[in-house]
Amino acid sequence: MNLAIHPETFKVACSGCNLRELCMPIGFNLDDMKRLDEVVATRRRVKQGDLLFSSGEQFTSLYAIRTGFFKTSVSTDDGREQVTGFQMAGEVIGLDGIVSDHHNCNAVALEDSDVCVMPFANVEELSREFPVLQRHVHKIMSREIVRENSIMMLLGNMRAEERLAAFLLNLVQRLHARGFSQSELVLRMTREEIGSYLGMKLETVSRTFSKFSEDGIIDVKQRYVRIVQPDALKKIFNPDVC
Amino acid sequence: MNLAIHPETFKVACSGCNLRELCMPIGFNLDDMKRLDEVVATRRRVKQGDLLFSSGEQFTSLYAIRTGFFKTSVSTDDGREQVTGFQMAGEVIGLDGIVSDHHNCNAVALEDSDVCVMPFANVEELSREFPVLQRHVHKIMSREIVRENSIMMLLGNMRAEERLAAFLLNLVQRLHARGFSQSELVLRMTREEIGSYLGMKLETVSRTFSKFSEDGIIDVKQRYVRIVQPDALKKIFNPDVC
DNA sequence: AGATATCTTTGATGCAAATCAAACTATTGC
DNA sequence: GCAATAGTTTGATTTGCATCAAAGATATCT
Numbered sequence: 171m172n173l174a175i176h177p178e179t180f181k182v183a184c185s186g187c188n189l190r191e192l193c194m195p196i197g198f199n200l201d202d203m204k205r206l207d208e209v210v211a212t213r214r215r216v217k218q219g220d221l222l223f224s225s226g227e228q229f230t231s232l233y234a235i236r237t238g239f240f241k242t243s244v245s246t247d248d249g250r251e252q253v254t255g256f257q258m259a260g261e262v263i264g265l266d267g268i269v270s271d272h273h274n275c276n277a278v279a280l281e282d283s284d285v286c287v288m289p290f291a292n293v294e295e296l297s298r299e300f301p302v303l304q305r306h307v308h309k310i311m312s313r314e315i316v317r318e319n320s321i322m323m324l325l326g327n328m329r330a331e332e333r334l335a336a337f338l339l340n341l342v343q344r345l346h347a348r349g350f351s352q353s354e355l356v357l358r359m360t361r362e363e364i365g366s367y368l369g370m371k372l373e374t375v376s377r378t379f380s381k382f383s384e385d386g387i388i389d390v391k392q393r394y395v396r397i398v399q400p401d402a403l404k405k406i407f408n409p410d411v412c
Numbered sequence: 413m414n415l416a417i418h419p420e421t422f423k424v425a426c427s428g429c430n431l432r433e434l435c436m437p438i439g440f441n442l443d444d445m446k447r448l449d450e451v452v453a454t455r456r457r458v459k460q461g462d463l464l465f466s467s468g469e470q471f472t473s474l475y476a477i478r479t480g481f482f483k484t485s486v487s488t489d490d491g492r493e494q495v496t497g498f499q500m501a502g503e504v505i506g507l508d509g510i511v512s513d514h515h516n517c518n519a520v521a522l523e524d525s526d527v528c529v530m531p532f533a534n535v536e537e538l539s540r541e542f543p544v545l546q547r548h549v550h551k552i553m554s555r556e557i558v559r560e561n562s563i564m565m566l567l568g569n570m571r572a573e574e575r576l577a578a579f580l581l582n583l584v585q586r587l588h589a590r591g592f593s594q595s596e597l598v599l600r601m602t603r604e605e606i607g608s609y610l611g612m613k614l615e616t617v618s619r620t621f622s623k624f625s626e627d628g629i630i631d632v633k634q635r636y637v638r639i640v641q642p643d644a645l646k647k648i649f650n651p652d653v654c
Numbered sequence: 655a656g657a658t659a660t661c662t663t664t665g666a667t668g669c670a671a672a673t674c675a676a677a678c679t680a681t682t683g684c
Numbered sequence: 685g686c687a688a689t690a691g692t693t694t695g696a697t698t699t700g701c702a703t704c705a706a707a708g709a710t711a712t713c714t
Binding site for chain 1: 486488489490492493494496507508509510511512516517536539540541543546547549550551553554555556557558560561562563564565567568569608609610611650
């Protein structure tokens, strides 16, 4: 698995960040970009297993992931956890906190991570000044709504194999957009976390991985996955089109 | 079931609309409110069963529901439908279209309805001018994200009875916020649509209604539902707290 | 008002995934 | 380097809901 993005090349400011095209709007002149840098107040390191924010906590900032990997989840009072998403470099988390000024989910780092802290007051102020940033923020929120729509489809209508196929295709597509392989990936999350996201038990996740492996669709060795027959996965996810 | 909101009292402008506190921000002086009226371009009537917008269609506007009731849904290529939400007066739909400039779901009127058409360009322009409107738009989008998180919890972790209990409690709570009874409601959707939203088959929805009825928790007669023991419903939804 | 289509309820049966259980593998800590 | 812990795989059994089926209720049309 080749690392196309080298952490050591990161600059402090958005204007010099090679993830800019993922988490910031494009089409700025240099002066505007310098102003845009103001949106990021600080950086924050989050060690594997640590919380970036948790449900109930005061909301102040959005977070753009620079390096690392997160999961977000919500919980019931009786302790059931639902993973609501997995986020990687260039993605923005914390949008859930805007409505009530308090976070509504937990964000946990699944590996040592590094985030840009964007105080929401800065985001709103600069959004009023820069229509392209305003549009960008709206798109990020809309994208999250659309993503959750498709998860609802997954959870409400799909069988275990379809869910896992969709999950793998989505992960590898996002990794590929970041310069990683489109056929190999290392899962940052446990079978239980995958299961929670996809509405199935860890044993079912494991069995489904084994099934795909037996069918020659993927190679799995624990957290390492290689997609041998991407078309077969697409066909499982969407029998009609492929 | 008493109608606290009388359609005939509606004014054309937001400033005179008695739903304003639901779909528009509060805390304006009269001059600002007049400006805010510009956000609504026109009105549109949608007859029962008709589409307000559909997946793939060009996105231009958000829609605030003035009267009536909608469902939104997404579909797979092989024809499976997932209802992603039910919306009533004062709620805003169309946010899914922002990210790609095309709508990503279908919105169907479940009764004759009336919506305020808010061209998104207007919304963005006025948002830059009025921070309180900007914040309001952000909150609406964030609220939708949080709602979908809780539906993911429902679909991923809850059993049929819990899902239906949560659904009824949510519906009646929103209706009550609009001046309707907190114990009686008339369902605007079929058993199949409820089932689609909650990830279960129509027969299971029907059986679960019957079960609640046998247990004396609700009275059901087709579309009419009266909640006899709200605490029992809350207990089913959340066994620990209640 | 009667016919037709749509929606709902209830019963019988089947099945996909959950649960229970135990062995196996990888990672972490001393 | 070995023990302890955390995570994964696989098998046996159970179960909640889906599916199949048919009757009953309501709404719509002519």
